[in-house]
């Protein structure tokens with residue numbers, strides 16, 4: 446369980462996050478939604494320690510991450526996996542080396558065990574036969590999948606995904622969503638996903654957190670998003686004609 | 697104010713290089729990769745530069761010695777000592793600041809802006825020590841070797857130039873080379889080489905590692921890496937010489 450308590454973050458005078466409180470549970474996909482610029486990435490980066498919050502606490506199963514020294518954080522970092530908005534694959538390494546990197550760095554597994562584990566996760570994300578390719582030689586969707594494979598190779602307890610399906614076609618998006626959902630349930634991990642994709646909200650939104658102007662404006666399940674009376678959320682979710690129609694049809 | 701901020705952060709970053717590596721094997725692998733990148737990658741330009749620098753030094757001194765009472769065999773000695781004391785370390789360092797320095801800072805800068813460094817940090821890697829440590833160590837080992845090569849190539853340059861122009865014979869030149877070498881000269885060569893290698897890599901790593909401002913920032917960081925490391929090399933060169941000579 447990750448508890449975010451009273452997290453605020455400012456850049457100079459720009460107050461991006463204003464006292465955010467949310468709880469993210471294991472075995473669930475926790476979706477953070479909100480307009481572009483709402484502060485989703487900043488919140489995620491505060492949670493993983495890439496930004497230091499101006500104030501507040503972040504508890505990883507009760508352990509306060511914000512107060513920890515870098516050394517203490519490392520223990521929690523070993524339980525984290527993250528997919529970045531821009532993938533952040535290492536360009537000087539092949540797909541295989543990218544995925545193996547955390548194993549090389551932190552485990553004492555044998556060569557064979559590592560190769561097996563890498564094959565296993567690459568299969569899991571439906572990537573076979575791309576082992577020897579460099580990130581610059583594969584498509585955007587494949588990069589996302591390599592990013593996910595790298596994030597889960599060490600069997601994390603906390604998985605963070607920043608817009609896992611931006612820039613992907615609808616079918617690949619669904620495949621990626623289902624993959625993340627499956628992993629979350631199979632491994633019973635806490636998964637936090639930033640998205641503005643309504644298909645994801647409906648499909649895998651066990652818990653949806655709507656951030657508006659740096660604050661948690663609404664919380665609920667993916668299904669509740671469909672029926673909520675909250676005007677602010679409705680104006681975000683049902684912005685497109687298509688979704689407006691879906692909502693009207695439902696009613 | 698800004699200057700002291702950077703100076704402070706530079707030394708803090710250096711401090712973090714001394715932390716214990718996560719996985720020694722990975723550091724060795726990265727160290728050897730960097731050594732071959734820096735060493736093998738720079739041998740070509742270092743040899744061309746040194747041949748010509750040795751040649752021009754020889755030709756110009758031969759011109760100045762003409763009509764003097766100083767014997768021509770001195771040329772070998774002069775070329776050798778100027779290469780060891782000044783030309784090989786300083787000019788090689790400036791060339792390497794341009795080549796290796798910009799390379800390092802743009803590699804790290806690209807990793808920074810594409811969040812590759814953040815990705816490593818999240819995994820729990822001590823990024824400064826893994827990304828900067830092997831580069832600094834590799835260049836402190838490899839650059840002095842390159843500079844020693846530079847001395848040899850320079851000496852050959854001087855030999856070819858003199859013999860080709862007929863200013864002196866190879867026997868005269870070699871006689872000068874055989875004059876005993878002072879210990880202090882070799883010590884200075886060593887101290888200069890190691891310090892210049894350290895200056896170039898740490899400044900370039902610093903610039904690259906803290907790149908901000910997207911792709912434009914990568915270009916700016918790599919320009920700063922070359923300019924700052926060259927200037928610091930020149931200044932350090934003066935201080936080392938005046939302290940040790």
Ligand SMILES: Nc1ncnc2c1ncn2[C@@H]1O[C@H](COP(=O)(O)OP(=O)(O)OP(=O)(O)O)[C@@H](O)[C@H]1O
Pocket residue numbers: 456459461479480481482483484485486487488641
């Ligand atoms: N490093 C930074 N320095 C200063 N301001 C920043 C920084 N990173 C983000 N911001 C500001 O924080 C605000 C929120 O940005 P953020 O990236 O979290 O948006 P987002 O919700 O992830 O948007 P998107 O959906 O487009 O990814 C923006 O106004 C941005 O200007």
Ligand SMILES: [Mg+2]
Pocket residue numbers: 485486487530607639
């Ligand atoms: Mg974002």
